[in-house]
Amino acid sequence: MSTNDALKMLYKECLKLDPNEATQLILGAETEEEQEFYSMVSDLVLQQRQRKVIEENRF
Template sequence: MSTNETLKMLYNECLKLDLNEATQLILEAETEEEQEFYSIVSDFVLQQRQRKVIRENRF
């Protein structure tokens, strides 16, 4: 599998992330860098969901 394919797969999996799971990942991270990574991914997923809600006028 190429790097591009792997990253696309990772992107799609991240979009499925449950925000409660993300919080748990952040709390259980072994390093600050890992914690920051999970936090950034969680923020990104939340932003995408917010954009969708706004775009669909569901607020």
């Protein structure tokens, strides 16, 4: 599997991330760098969901 394919799979999996799961990942991170990564992924997923809600006028 190429790096490109692996990253695409990672992106799709991240989109499924539940906010509670994200919190657990952040709290369970072994390093500050890992914690920051999970936080950024969580923020991105939430932003995308918010954008979709706004576009659909569901707010």
